[in-house]
Amino acid sequence: MIAYPEAPAADAMLAASQSNEHMLAFLNARRSFPAAALKEPGPNPEEVSQIVRMAMRVPDHRRLAPWRVIVFGGEARADAGEVFAARHLELNPNATLEELDRERRRFCCAPLVIAVISNPDGSHKTPVWEQELSVGALCFNLLLVANAAGWAGTWLTGWMAFDRQISREFGLHDHERFAGFIHLGTAKEKVKERPRPTTESLLSYWPGK
Numbered sequence: 420m421i422a423y424p425e426a427p428a429a430d431a432m433l434a435a436s437q438s439n440e441h442m443l444a445f446l447n448a449r450r451s452f453p454a455a456a457l458k459e460p461g462p463n464p465e466e467v468s469q470i471v472r473m474a475m476r477v478p479d480h481r482r483l484a485p486w487r488v489i490v491f492g493g494e495a496r497a498d499a500g501e502v503f504a505a506r507h508l509e510l511n512p513n514a515t516l517e518e519l520d521r522e523r524r525r526f527c528c529a530p531l532v533i534a535v536i537s538n539p540d541g542s543h544k545t546p547v548w549e550q551e552l553s554v555g556a557l558c559f560n561l562l563l564v565a566n567a568a569g570w571a572g573t574w575l576t577g578w579m580a581f582d583r584q585i586s587r588e589f590g591l592h593d594h595e596r597f598a599g600f601i602h603l604g605t606a607k608e609k610v611k612e613r614p615r616p617t618t619e620s621l622l623s624y625w626p627g628k
């Protein structure tokens with residue numbers, strides 16, 4: 420198992436910036452890996468706890484931690500698949516066996532799926548939008564930390580992420596919703612680069628008045 424660094428002490432003085440060429444190369448070439456092509460092993464419970472701890476170091480206005488995570492591993496992945504298949508059949512009474520099988524296998528390719536739940540406080544002065552952005556940052560940071568620890572993964576949603584009945588079955592409260600399912604495991608192979616947006620079309624400087 421890779422050595423996960425300990426959390427800095429609460430009163431530690433941290434470097435404000437740390438130039439790091441390895442980190443730049445890592446960010447320059449990072450990629451998601453298709454969930455269907457993930458294989459065993461995945462991070463064990465101790466590693467999951469370290470990955471989640473580090474991933475939670477995200478900007479979070481007024482320190483609300485407006486999220487929580489639910490991990491699906493082992494048999495729980497197939498059990499989740501049964502919930503998806505049953506709901507799919509309820510919504511689509513003419514569903515084929517093939518479709519139902521696909522729903523059953525949704526969480527089964529990756530050794531581990533981390534569901535990230537957005538849990539905003541609507542009464543707080545930090546806007547819900549900002550709280551949700553923090554949750555998105557957590558999702559991506561989970562991928563980055565897991566990648567840095569040697570795991571491959573991807574951030575998926577799918578129809579289940581938006582179905583209230585499914586949310587309730589997994590214990591989500593009415594104000595909560597899935598921000599994503601982070602599928603983690605070992606990459607079977609290398610992954611091809613995909614076209615990326617160009618800075619020319621998306622970056623501008625405000626010219627001033």
Ligand SMILES: Cc1cc2nc3c(=O)[nH]c(=O)nc-3n(C[C@H](O)[C@H](O)[C@H](O)COP(=O)(O)O)c2cc1C
Pocket residue numbers: 449450451452573574575576577598599
């Ligand atoms: C919120 C969110 C939900 C996503 N849901 C799906 C999904 O359900 N299915 C899918 O194929 N890709 C989904 N993606 C896209 C993949 O996570 C990923 O961005 C894509 O495969 C390219 O990966 P890369 O640019 O990180 O290499 C989603 C991305 C985000 C940010």
